[in-house]
Amino acid sequence: MLQPARENEGVWRLSVWCFGVDAGVQFSRCENPIFPLIPSMAQDGGESRDWAEMPSDALSGVFGKLNASDILTGAGLVCRVWRQLATNDPTLWRRVDMSCQADLVENMKAKYAMARIAVNRAAGTMEAFSAEYFVTDDLLLYISTRASSLKSLHLIYCPYISIKGIAEAMKGFTQLEELTLYLSSFHGYVSEAIGRAGQQLICFRLNNAFGYYNCPVDDTEAFWIANNMPELRELQLIGNRLSNDGLIAILDHCLRLESLDVSRCYNVQMDDVLKSKCARIRDLMLPRDQDVFIDSDPSDEGYSYDTDAMYDSEY
Template identity: 60%
Template sequence: MSSPPPPPMAETEAECEARDWAEMPSDALAAVFAKLDATELLTGAGLVCRAWCRLAATDPTLWRCVDMSHQGDFLEAEEAEAMARAAVDRSAGTMEAFWSDTFVTDDLLRYISHRASSLKSLQLSLCHNVSNEGFAEAISGFPQLEELEVTFCSLYGNVCETVGKACPQLKCFRLNERLSILQSEFAAYEGMDDDTEALGIASTMPGLQDLQLIGNNLTNDGLVAILDHCPHLESLDIRQCYNIQMDDALRSKCARIRNLKLPHDPISDFKYRAYIVSSVANSGSDFEVDMCDDLLDVVTEDDDAEFDDLDDFDDAGSDVGMFDDEYDM
C-alpha cells in the first residue's frame, strides 16, 4: 500500500517577501476591494502600488455604493468632500447609492446630481450645510431614486412635495427631525402642529411602501391623508410624533400596516437615538440630553476600527490636494 503524499511545505519567509502583490489577478483583487468602503479605497488599498491604484481608479463597479457615513468624525470637512467627489468621478455615472453625513453641502449634492443621475438610494444625516434650495435643485437630478433618508438635517416646509414630484419611483422615505422632537416635549403650544410635510407626502408619493417620520409635527389629519393616498404603505414609523392622538378611527385605518410604530413606542433601535433630546421624568419643562449625546450612538461592524493614517503613504497626506486632479471641474 502506497504511503500518502507528504503535506505541502509552508512558504518560507523569503518566498512570502518575494511575492509580487501587483500581479494578483484583477478579478480576485476587485472582489477584495468590493469589501472595502470608499475611504479605505481612496486612502489605503488604492495607494499600495500602481496596479492596485489603477484598478481602484478605473473599475466603476467598486463605486456603485458609496458609504461615507460617520467619516465626518475622522476627517476634516474639505477632505471628506474631496473624497466624495473623487468617488463620484470614479463611478463614471454608475453610482446607485450614496450615504453620508455632516460634511455634505449644497455644492457637493449638486456635484453628485450632475454626475450620478442613476442614483437609487440617498441617505443624509446631520447635514446642516444643506439648504432647502440646494436640496431641491439636487434632488431634481435623481429621477430613479427609490430610497431617501434625511435625518436631523436643516430641511423643512415643502421639501416633501419637492421630493415626491422629482422622484416618482420613491418607495422608501425617512424624514426624521430632531427640532420637532425637542418641541414636542413641551406642553402643547399653538402653532406646533404642522401637516405641511404630511400633505406633501400624501399628494406626491402614491407608490410609497416604507415611511419613517420620527419627531414630525403632523396631526391626525395629516396622517389620515397619508394613509388614504399611499395605498401600498407597509411600514410606518411615527415615533415621537406627539401631535398624533391614536383614537379608534385612526387605529382602524392603521390596521393594514404590517410594521407600525406609534408615537410612544420605544426609540431604542433608532441608530441616531443619542441625538434625541428627551425630558426628565416628571420634571415639567426641564430637559436633559442623552448621556451619549456627544457621540454618534451607532453600532458598526467593528467598533474598534481605526481610520488609516494618511501620513503612512509617501504620496498622500491629510491634504485634500491628493484628490484635486480627480475632481477638478
C-alpha cells in the first residue's frame, strides 16, 4: 500500500542514464537543449520544477540555512525573485557569521563590503555578528551605528581594530550581552574601552593568545572588569597579566559568574584563598590547564624572557 506503482520512474532513470551526468544539471524541460519537447523527461507529475518560483516561505527556509557570504555571492543573485527575498527579508541577516573563511587576505575589501550590505539588509535587527581578520575600526563603527540591537559580537584576530575603535563602537552597542575578542593584541585596556557597555555584558572573552611566565603583574584590566561588569556569567581572560588580587576582585564583584577561564595567566597562583573563592564556579580553567605547548618547568630559564623590553616596545 505504501509503495504504489511508479510508472514514470523507469523513463526518468533512463533519461538520467542517457545524459550520463549528475541528474541535477539539466531537467528544466523547456531548457533541455537536446530533447526540448519530450514530455516524459520530468518524472513525477510530468512537469518540470520551476525553482525560481518555489513557495517563498520554503525558499526563506532554505536561505535561512545559508550563511551571509553564500547568499551574497551565490543564492541571492540567481534571479529576480531570489534576489528580492535576499534583499527584503531582514530575518536572514539576524545572525551573520563571516568567520572561518579560507581566503583570508585576498578578499578583504569584498568582505568589508559584504558585511556592510548584511548590516543594511538586517535593517536594525541584527543580533549576532562574527568575523575574522577583515574588520576595521570604520566597519565596527558602521555596524555600531546601524545595529544597536546587536547582542553578540565575535571578533577573531582582527589586527585592524584599535582600542579607540572599540571605544567608539561600544557607545552604539547598548544591548550587547556577549563580546569575544580572540587573538587580539591591543595597546591598552579593552575593558576600559568597553566602558558603559560592560554593564550589561553576560559573557566576555578576551584572549591574548600568548601568556608567558614571568611577565610583569598588571591588574588594571581585572579591576575594570570587577568594577564595571556586574552581570557577567562567563569570563574568559587568556594570557592576561592579572595577579591573585585582580582575580579576587573579579570573584568578589562579579557575583553571577558561573564560568571562568584564566588559562595562561601565569601571575595567578592558586592558593587556599583563591581555591575557596573559586569553589562556586561551575566551569573553571586554571592558568596551566591549557599548557599544551609548554610542558617544561616554568622556572626553566628557557621561558624567562626579557619581558620589560617586550612591554616597553608595546606602548
